[in-house]
Amino acid sequence: MADNSQSSTAAGASDGAPGPSEREVDLKLDHYFMNKAVQNAKDSHDPKTKVGACIVNQEKKVVGVGHNKMPNGCEDKGLPWGNDDDDPLNNKYVYVCHAELNAIVDSRGHDLKGCSLYTTLYPCNESSKIIIQSGITEVIYLFNKYEDDTETKASKKMLELAGVQTRMYNNEDKKLEIDFTVQ
Numbered sequence: 001m002a003d004n005s006q007s008s009t010a011a012g013a014s015d016g017a018p019g020p021s022e023r024e025v026d027l028k029l030d031h032y033f034m035n036k037a038v039q040n041a042k043d044s045h046d047p048k049t050k051v052g053a054c055i056v057n058q059e060k061k062v063v064g065v066g067h068n069k070m071p072n073g074c075e076d077k078g079l080p081w082g083n084d085d086d087d088p089l090n091n092k093y094v095y096v097c098h099a100e101l102n103a104i105v106d107s108r109g110h111d112l113k114g115c116s117l118y119t120t121l122y123p124c125n126e127s128s129k130i131i132i133q134s135g136i137t138e139v140i141y142l143f144n145k146y147e148d149d150t151e152t153k154a155s156k157k158m159l160e161l162a163g164v165q166t167r168m169y170n171n172e173d174k175k176l177e178i179d180f181t182v183q
């Protein structure tokens with residue numbers, strides 16, 4: 001008998017799929033893939049928020065990587081990286097392609113059904129839409145610094161409803177670090 005009173009995050013998806021805690025997490029591989037996401041983040045030209053992502057298939061092979069960047073062909077052509085101008089056209093938000101989008105596009109040709117996505121930052125709502133539509137079923141994140149933002153709450157809601165498992169990367173040894181605030 002199903003116990004619907006339990007939260008899907010604690011009990012796994014309602015369809016009976018194993019939750020992250022029940023899966024065997026290979027810590028070495030987990031570190032390898034998150035480190036790949038971190039290394040990709042370093043390639044971002046965003047002076048404030050560098051984000052990296054790495055998609056891994058069920059055979060534990062990397063099938064796509066990405067970092068937040070301006071659209072192809074638009075890099076270094078004067079699009080703004082700032083975020084506090086009164087005119088939204090002078091802020092980065094309307095232009096930048098997030099790491100998750102770039103990693104999914106980078107995986108061109110691969111079936112992403114059942115893949116895992118490692119990302120240095122909990123996905124925003126727009127990225128979560130793309131993650132869900134691509135068939136990715138697990139998201140592992142390093143930080144969730146915008147946890148209280150509406151976008152992140154919407155993101156969490158959608159990922160849960162869609163049955164995408166999420167878990168925070170175990171970074172207790174603090175081996176992986178990203179400086180979000182270099183300016």
Ligand SMILES: [Zn+2]
Pocket residue numbers: 098099100123124125126127128
């Ligand atoms: Zn995003």
